[in-house]
Amino acid sequence: MNAALFPDLVVNGETVPHAVVAAETQNHTGPKGKPGIAWRKAANAVAIRTLLLQEAARRGIAPEPAEVGPGRFETEEEALIRGLLDTAIDAQAPSEDAIRAEWLKDPSRFRAPPLWEVSHILVACDPRDEAGREKALTKARALTAAALDAPKGFYKLAGEESDCGSKSAGGALGQLGPGDTVPEFEAALREMAEHEITADPVLTRHGYHIIRLDGLAKGAVLPFDAVKPRIAEAMEKAAWARAAKDFVAGLVAEAEIKGADLKNPEMAG
Structure with missing residues (x-):
């Protein structure tokens, strides 16, 4: 892929090297014979990562790489982004009434193994x-x-x-x-x-x-108390994901970005 064919990615005045976007393209797909689509998806992903790193720097967050496997640790960038999201996002645990309402939508979803x-x-x-x-x-x-x-x-x-x-x-x-x-x-x-x-x-x-x-x-339908922790965890994860998406959208709305199209859902990774 000839990186010179694509525009520079500039995020809030910071020019991202073409090599960074080129490395990211391996994580994205596009129709055969149309490498530009994979490049644009990669540019979007790198733009968001750059925005998050810029915000982490603005807030003075220090990287503290966590162990993600035996002898394997986060990169400094991964640690910065995790630290930022941990600081910026507060996903509230769902109430018992909300958990019960989710269970009542269809209790048969929660069964013992067949x-x-x-x-x-x-x-x-x-x-x-x-x-x-x-x-x-x-x-x-x-x-x-x-x-x-x-x-x-x-x-x-x-x-x-x-x-x-x-x-x-x-x-x-x-x-x-x-x-x-x-x-x-x-x-x-x-x-x-x-x-x-x-x-x-x-x-x-x-x-x-x-x-x-x-x-x-078929496994018996499980009582509410047996599945309450599982439902609560799923609801909290979903709430966190929504809050993270809104946080990123806020950063994008306030940013000046060239060389990426973060308003086009088809260019999502």
């Missing part, structure tokens, strides 16, 4: 082996067709064809809950109705699965 009674037929393969994967998929599709054609014969089919040790139990895996199986398998379960057989084989690191959902126990 339980799935599951059987499957596994056609084992290494997904990284293209030839082996294609061969396994062909077999899995044939087994899927057979299972859908004669659902009552699923257990016999699993006992004859599955590559999983569960074949001795007709493919039965027993009861599973969230986190008990690999993500792709669980994602399929979440979309299935009771007694349904997957119409397409499900690929995981173990191979292809034909899944039958033998039973579904």
Whole structure:
């Protein structure tokens, strides 16, 4: 990308080096063949970051990098911006009445984890082996067709064809809950109705699965007191995000910026 093709980014009289915007473009996307869109998105992001750093300097905030992982710390700029936002934004904790009102909108959103009674037929393969994967998929599709054609014969089919040790139990895996199986398998379960057989084989690191959902126990709706902390945390985070957005909008409204278009929502990162 030729940075010389794009205008200088100037924020309140401070010219931002083209190299800074160029480095930021890797975090943004645009249509193929139109690098200017990614550049303008990056310029907007850098303009906002520059505004925040300028405000932190105006308020005399000192950087105190926090540890964000084992042996990893914030950069000085990240620490300054965090310090500014911690100082400038005061998101009030929601009242109990507000939390209860949010819960009452739809208490069924807050449930205990579900339980799935599951059987499957596994056609084992290494997904990284293209030839082996294609061969396994062909077999899995044939087994899927057979299972859908004669659902009552699923257990016999699993006992004859599955590559999983569960074949001795007709493919039965027993009861599973969230986190008990690999993500792709669980994602399929979440979309299935009771007694349904997957119409397409499900690929995981173990191979292809034909899944039958033998039973579904939806988690019970949780009482208000059990979910109150979770709702309060979500509401406080949402309030903080709104306040941060308003704070940045205030800085933008008072700033003199050239080389960025912070009023165009399509140029958001």
